[in-house]
Amino acid sequence: MHTNNWAVLVCTSRFWFNYRHMANTLSLYRTVKRLGIPDERIILMLADDMACNARNKYPAQVFNNENHRLNLYGDNVEVDYRGYEVNVENFMRVLTGRHENAVPRSKRLLSDEGSHILLYMTGHGGDEFLKFQDSEELQSHDLADVVKQMKEKHRFKELLIMVDTCQASTLFSQLHSPGVLAIGSSMKGQNSYSHHLDPDVGVSVVDRFTFYTLAFFERLNIYDNASLSSLFNSYNPNLLMSTAYYRMDLYQRHLEEVPVTNFFGSVMETIHTDSAYRSQSNKKFGGPEIKMPLDQSISDNDRRILRNSVDEDQPNKLSTEENFHGVGQLWNTIISKVNTFESADTFVCYGLGSMVPLLIISVWLSS
Amino acid sequence: MSTKTETPVKKKNQKKIQCFWSWVIGSVILRLIIIYFPKNLNLSSRPEVSTPLTSIRRLAEGYWLKQSSMSPYAGSMYHGSPLLLTLLGPLTVKRIEGQPDHLLCSLVFVIADVVTAMLICAAGKKLQAAYSSSLQSIGLHHLSEDSDILPSGDFAALLYLWNPFTIVACVGLSTSAIENLMVVVTLYGACARLAPLAAFGWVMATHLSLYPAILIIPVILLFGYGPDAPPRKLFRQRTNLEVDDSASGDRSCLEDELVNEKRMLNVFSWRPVVLFLFWALLWSSYVLVLCGIYVQQHSGLQEMFKSTYGFILTIQDLSPNIGVFWYFFAEVFDFFRSFFLIVFHGNILLMILPLALRLNHRPCFLAFVYIVLSSMLKSYPSVGDSALYLGLLGLFAYELKDMQFSFFLFSGYVGVSLLSPVMHNLWIWRGTGNANFYFATAIGYACLQIILVVESVSAMLNHDRMITKLTTAKLQNVKS
Numbered sequence: 035m036h037t038n039n040w041a042v043l044v045c046t047s048r049f050w051f052n053y054r055h056m057a058n059t060l061s062l063y064r065t066v067k068r069l070g071i072p073d074e075r076i077i078l079m080l081a082d083d084m085a086c087n088a089r090n091k092y093p094a095q096v097f098n099n100e101n102h103r104l105n106l107y108g109d110n111v112e113v114d115y116r117g118y119e120v121n122v123e124n125f126m127r128v129l130t131g132r133h134e135n136a137v138p139r140s141k142r143l144l145s146d147e148g149s150h151i152l153l154y155m156t157g158h159g160g161d162e163f164l165k166f167q168d169s170e171e172l173q174s175h176d177l178a179d180v181v182k183q184m185k186e187k188h189r190f191k192e193l194l195i196m197v198d199t200c201q202a203s204t205l206f207s208q209l210h211s212p213g214v215l216a217i218g219s220s221m222k223g224q225n226s227y228s229h230h231l232d233p234d235v236g237v238s239v240v241d242r243f244t245f246y247t248l249a250f251f252e253r254l255n256i257y258d259n260a261s262l263s264s265l266f267n268s269y270n271p272n273l274l275m276s277t278a279y280y281r282m283d284l285y286q287r288h289l290e291e292v293p294v295t296n297f298f299g300s301v302m303e304t305i306h307t308d309s310a311y312r313s314q315s316n317k318k319f320g321g322p323e324i325k326m327p328l329d330q331s332i333s334d335n336d337r338r339i340l341r342n343s344v345d346e347d348q349p350n351k352l353s354t355e356e357n358f359h360g361v362g363q364l365w366n367t368i369i370s371k372v373n374t375f376e377s378a379d380t381f382v383c384y385g386l387g388s389m390v391p392l393l394i395i396s397v398w399l400s401s
Numbered sequence: 402m403s404t405k406t407e408t409p410v411k412k413k414n415q416k417k418i419q420c421f422w423s424w425v426i427g428s429v430i431l432r433l434i435i436i437y438f439p440k441n442l443n444l445s446s447r448p449e450v451s452t453p454l455t456s457i458r459r460l461a462e463g464y465w466l467k468q469s470s471m472s473p474y475a476g477s478m479y480h481g482s483p484l485l486l487t488l489l490g491p492l493t494v495k496r497i498e499g500q501p502d503h504l505l506c507s508l509v510f511v512i513a514d515v516v517t518a519m520l521i522c523a524a525g526k527k528l529q530a531a532y533s534s535s536l537q538s539i540g541l542h543h544l545s546e547d548s549d550i551l552p553s554g555d556f557a558a559l560l561y562l563w564n565p566f567t568i569v570a571c572v573g574l575s576t577s578a579i580e581n582l583m584v585v586v587t588l589y590g591a592c593a594r595l596a597p598l599a600a601f602g603w604v605m606a607t608h609l610s611l612y613p614a615i616l617i618i619p620v621i622l623l624f625g626y627g628p629d630a631p632p633r634k635l636f637r638q639r640t641n642l643e644v645d646d647s648a649s650g651d652r653s654c655l656e657d658e659l660v661n662e663k664r665m666l667n668v669f670s671w672r673p674v675v676l677f678l679f680w681a682l683l684w685s686s687y688v689l690v691l692c693g694i695y696v697q698q699h700s701g702l703q704e705m706f707k708s709t710y711g712f713i714l715t716i717q718d719l720s721p722n723i724g725v726f727w728y729f730f731a732e733v734f735d736f737f738r739s740f741f742l743i744v745f746h747g748n749i750l751l752m753i754l755p756l757a758l759r760l761n762h763r764p765c766f767l768a769f770v771y772i773v774l775s776s777m778l779k780s781y782p783s784v785g786d787s788a789l790y791l792g793l794l795g796l797f798a799y800e801l802k803d804m805q806f807s808f809f810l811f812s813g814y815v816g817v818s819l820l821s822p823v824m825h826n827l828w829i830w831r832g833t834g835n836a837n838f839y840f841a842t843a844i845g846y847a848c849l850q851i852i853l854v855v856e857s858v859s860a861m862l863n864h865d866r867m868i869t870k871l872t873t874a875k876l877q878n879v880k881s
Contacts, residue, residue, distance in 0.1 A: 382483070
C-alpha cells in the first residue's frame with residue numbers, strides 16, 4: 035500500500051553559467067514542498083552554490099524568472115548534499131541506501147516498500163550519460179542497475195524519473211524494473227534549451243522543460259487531482275523546441291488514473307472510521323465500519339477474507355477438546371450478550387456494583 | 402438492688418463506647434485536615450507510600466489509557482486490578498472546583514479505613530468472646546477478665562486508625578487501604594464463620610495483591626477449629642478429669658458445652674471448610690469473568706495476569722522502596738535472576754508449613770504472622786502493609802503484653818520512619834548521599850520487622866506455656 039512520498043532532486047552542474055540548473059532544481063523543490071512533501075523526505079543535492087556566489091548580484095536569492103517574482107532560496111531551504119558531495123558515488127549510495135555508518139539520517143533515503151519516489155535530475159547530459167561536476171558521468175546502465183537494486187531491496191513502490199538535460203530520454207533507455215515511469219525533456223539527438231535570459235542576473239535562469247512543468251504546477255494546489263497524463267500531454271514540442279518523451283512500458287497503471295500528487299506532493303488517502311481505534315484482535319467481533327476507496331477495496335477484501343479464514347481456524351483447533359468447547363461456547367455467548375450493552379465498561383461497573391448486594395444477601399442467608 | 406449495681410456498669414460501658422466513637426471520629430477529622438492542608442505534602446510521590454502496585458498516579462494513567470481505547474497495561478505503568486480501575490478510575494478524573502485534587506479518592510480511602518477499623522473491632526470482640534469461653538472451660542477464669550481500660554478489639558481498631566503509617570498511606574492515596582480492607586474482611590468472616598464473606602474477602606485480596614493467598618491456611622483452620630484457643634491438649638486433660646469426676650458442675654449453656662465438646666474431641670469440622678471453598682470458587686469465577694470482559698477488547702486475561710501477577714513475581718521495576726529487593730536485583734547478574742526470584746519467593750512459602758504446624762490452635766495469630774511475613778518479604782512493600790499488621794497486633798495485646806524489646810521496636814520504628822525520607826532526600830535530591838544510605842534504612846526496617854515477628858511468636862508461645870503450667874497446676878490441686 036502507498037504510504038509515503040519521497041523526492042530526490044539532483045542538480046549536477048557547477049559554475050556560474052549553469053545557474054539555470056540550480057534554479058530548475060530549486061523550483062521543483064519549492065513545488066514539491068508546497069504540495070506537501072516535508073523536508074525530511076526530500077533529498078536535495080546541489081552541486082554548486084549560486085545564491086551566495088560572488089557573481090550573484092542579488093546575494094542569497096535565486097530566481098527562475100526575469101520578473102523576479104519568486105525567490106527560490108527563501109528561509110527554509112534544506113540542502114542535503116552540497117558542492118563536491120554531489121558526485122556519482124554519493125548519488126548511487128543515496129538511491130541504494132548503502133552508506134557508511136557515520137552518514138546522518140537526513141542524508142539517507144529512508145524509503146520502504148510503500149514509497150513513491152520522484153527522482154529529478156538536471157544538468158548537462160548526452161547520449162546515455164549525465165555529467166556530474168564537469169568531471170564524472172552517470173551512465174544509463176548505472177542508473178538501470180541502481181533502480182534494479184532498489185527494486186530488489188523493496189525501496190520503492192513506484193518511481194518517477196524526470197530528467198531535464200540534452201538527449202535526456204537516452205538516460206533511462208536501459209531501465210527494466212517494473213513500477214518505474216520516466217520522462218525526459220528531449221529525445222536522442224535533440225538538445226534541451228533554456229527558456230530565457232535574465233539580463234539583470236546575467237545568465238539564463240530556467241530551462242524550457244522545467245519552465246512548462248512549473249507552469250502546470252503553479253495552477254495546482256494540494257487538493258487538485260490532475261492526472262499524470264494531463265501533465266505529460268501539456269508539453270508542447272513547439273514551445274519546448276524538443277520532444278518530451280516518456281516511457282511507460284514498465285508502469286502498470288493508466289496515467290489518467292494517477293494524480294500528480296502521488297509523486298509531486300504528499301496527499302494521503304484518509305480512511306474514515308466511525309468509532310475509536312481498536313486493535314487487530316477485535317476483527318472477528320465486528321470492527322468499525324470502514325469506508326475504503328474504490329480501487330483498493332478489492333485487494334483489502336481479499337486481505338479480510340484471508341484474515342477471517344485464519345481466525346476461523348483457531349476455534350476449530352479448540353473444538354477438538356470437548357471441555358474447552360463448552361467453555362468457549364459459554365464465553366462466546368457471554369461476550370455476545372455483553373456486546374448488546376453500550377460498552378463493556380458499564381457492564382463491568384454494574385457487575386462490580388452488584389457484588390455488594392450479592393454479598394449482603396449471601397451473608398444474611400448463611401448467618 | 403440489682404438494677405442499682407447494673408446502672409454504674411451500664412454507664413461505664415456507655416462511656417466507653419462514647420469514648421471509642423469520639424476517638425474514631427477524631428481520626429477521621431485528622432485525615433480530613435491533612436487532606437485539606439494548604440501546602441502540598443507530596444505524600445503520594447514518596448517511595449515509602451506509593452509503590453508501582455499502589456500508586457494512584459499509575460491508576461490514573463491506566464484509566465486514561467483505557468479511555469483512549471488502549472489496554473490499561475500498555476506501557477507498563479499500571480499493574481493493578483481492572484476492578485480497581487472501574488472503581489477509582491472515574492474518581493481520579495473528577496475535579497471539583499475549590500477542593501484539593503483527588504478529593505473523592507481520598508474520601509474513598511478514608512471510608513475504607515473506617516470500615517477496616519470497625520471490622521477489626523468486631524473480629525476482636527468475637528475472638529475475645531471465644532477465648533474467654535475457652536479459658537473458662539479449662540478452669541482459668543481469672544485470666545479471662547480483661548483490663549478495665551479497653552477491650553482488645555476496640556484497642557486494635559483505634560491502633561489501626563491512629564497509626565501514623567495508616568494515616569500517611571490513606572492521605573498519600575495508596576490503594577493498600579483497599580487491600581487491607583479485603584484482608585480484614587477475610588479475617589472477620591472467618592472469625593464469625595460467615596463463609597461467603599470470608600471467601601469474598603480472600604478472593605478480592607488475592608486478586609488485588611498476590612500475597613494474601615497464603616491466608617487460606619489460617620482461614621481454613623478458623624473454619625475448621627474455630628477462633629484462637631489455648632492448646633488442645635489442655636482440653637483433653639480437662640475431659641479426662643471431668644470423666645473421672647463425673648460431677649455435673651454448673652453448665653453455662655448448652656451451646657457452649659457442645660462447642661467445648663467439639664474442641665475436646667479435637668474434631669476438625671469439614672463442612673464449613675467445604676462451604677468456604679465453594680464460595681471462594683464462586684467468587685473467583687465471578688471476578689475472573691468480570692475482568693475477562695473488561696480486558697477482552699484489547700489483550701485478554703493472559704496479558705492481565707502477566708502485568709499483575711507476573712509483574713509482582715518477576716520484580717521488573719527496580720525503583721527504590723522500603724523493601725530490600727530493589728537493591729539486590731539491581732546488581733545481580735541476569736543469569737542468576739530467576740534463581741534468586743525463586744529463592745526469595747520460596748522464603749515466604751517455606752515458612753508457611755512449620756508455622757502452621759506450631760500455631761494451628763491459634764489461627765488468627767497465625768494469620769497475623771503470615772501478614773507480617775508477606776509485608777516484609779513482598780516485592781514492593783510500603784507503609785500501608787505495616788499499617789495492617791501493626792493494627793492487628795493490637796488484637797493480641799493481652800497475650801503479647803510480656804513481649805521483649807517492645808520499647809526498642811517502638812523507637813526503632815519511629816527512627817526508621819523519620820530517617821528514611823531524610824536519606825531519600827540526601828540521595829536523590831541533594832546528591833550528597835548514595836543508594837547505600839537509603840538501603841541502610843530499608844535494612845534496618847526489615848530487621849525491626851524480623852525482631853517483631855520473632856518476639857511476638859515467642860511471647861505467644863510463652864503465654865501458651867504459662868497457661869499449660871497453670872492448668873496442670875490446677876489439675877494437680879484438684880486431683881490431690
